[in-house]
Amino acid sequence: MKIVLIGTGNVAMHLGPALIKAGHEVIQLVGRTEKHSKFLANKLSCDYTINKKQISPKADTYIVALRDEAIGLYSKHIPSEAKLVVHTSGSVNANVFSGITQHYGVLYPIQTLSTKRKINFETIPLCLEANSEKAKKKLLTLAKSLSKEVHWTSHDQRQTIHLAAVFANNFSNHLFALAEDMLTKKGMSFDLIRPLIAETAAKVQKSSAHQMQTGPARRGDTETIEKHIELLKNKPQLLQIYKILTRSIQENDGPIL
Amino acid sequence: MKIVLIGTGNVAMHLGPALIKAGHEVIQLVGRTEKHSKFLANKLSCDYTINKKQISPKADTYIVALRDEAIGLYSKHIPSEAKLVVHTSGSVNANVFSGITQHYGVLYPIQTLSTKRKINFETIPLCLEANSEKAKKKLLTLAKSLSKEVHWTSHDQRQTIHLAAVFANNFSNHLFALAEDMLTKKGMSFDLIRPLIAETAAKVQKSSAHQMQTGPARRGDTETIEKHIELLKNKPQLLQIYKILTRSIQENDGPIL
Incomplete structure (x- = not known):
């Protein structure tokens, strides 16, 4: 898949390399600071921007790996033709994306991620939510490429x-x-x-x-x-x-x- | 050393085999129930008794691996010529043995021990206390034979x-x-x-x-x-x-x- 990864925090730092390892193409990294964005973009051999208005329209999947309160703020700038938009939060409602795109969901990794500690992403349980059949299918393919532990969970769960x-x-x-x-x-x-x-x-x-x-x-x-x-x-x-x-x-x- | 081990609970079940492995001779196991005493005595290839009045006087070291409230009760029956008496509790004062023998102390393993789980005793930190130079020397020899992590700690510590x-x-x-x-x-x-x-x-x-x-x-x-x-x-x-x-x-x- 062609992916735009939004975020340079602990989740993005682990998810980015896992995406590459799974054979996906990260076409752009979107960060808030030059320093962190450059560092992670280098690791992923991809372009980056620190301007949320310059989020590329060329990806099919957008992963918003930001802290809860920033998810809404950034996702407003995601192109509306995006085929799939997901966030990685344990507590934010998936419908934060409802006005933004037709197909969205959640990919929540149940793990404590620290930038400095390596972890095998394949062993991290991923909890999925999707709002449409299309999103469901696409998200499942993405999640299975990343981890052996993939679960559909309701918002409540x-x-x-x-x-x-x-x-x-x-x-x-x-x-x-x-x-x-x-x-x-x-x-x-x-x-x-x-x-x-x-x-x-x-x-x-x-x-x-x-x-x-x-x-x-x-x-x-x-x-x-x-x-x-x-x-x-x-x-x-x-x-x-x-x-x-x-x-x-x-x-x-x-x-x- | 010639050791009498008093107790058949989680600590005794781990400490007994560790004593044998370290080359000590467990000459008697003292328990409360026939079933548990027989089981552990078999493992240690030693005699056992469930009568606290029959604690052997032939050992030089007595290890009281009992729950806190039973330590005083059983140790009254330890022969007064014992060269070293220690308990394994984290919270009982060493002077519970003061009327019983001249040389006593504590050998407290900092670990959560369950009968069904194997654990390498050599890696368990042992906290030691002793009331006399003689007890100190003997206890240190004993503890070092069991674990690589041996520490003298005060009662307060x-x-x-x-x-x-x-x-x-x-x-x-x-x-x-x-x-x-x-x-x-x-x-x-x-x-x-x-x-x-x-x-x-x-x-x-x-x-x-x-x-x-x-x-x-x-x-x-x-x-x-x-x-x-x-x-x-x-x-x-x-x-x-x-x-x-x-x-x-x-x-x-x-x-x-």
């Missing part, structure tokens, strides 16, 4: 996946950060619990997370919970997080106390 | 590590479980976010978790946060978790809103 991803990724990473702070404040290294974090994630790869739940809340070990609450007595926010997650474990998986 | 481990492991696993529930309730598979969970843990193996923080709270994407709050409006506990973790990310790593 995608919202839920995005929310679940926030819990599983953003919030768990924040708990790692809080744990890191606790250790470094007492002169210890985050290295002490890195193997624990790796194992925690490994354990749920083939099992239900409920089955893998351990710890004082799960065991009903009130003595340890009280010690922890005492340790956190001068840290109201950590204490609140501790109490609510402990209660939630107890109510979901813990023994009746 | 061990409490912090244990608390940090609860945040990084128990709480993050619970967030995975909540995410799993959200998906399955909408007819979707947990498989959709398993690669995300694996990548989240992989990202912090060599970086600070703060640097790896992503998501709407980190970006200051209030529109998405409001959508999520709307999705959770009928789930007060999930909503509370969402709000407090979002606020904590914003205050720790987020842009000023």
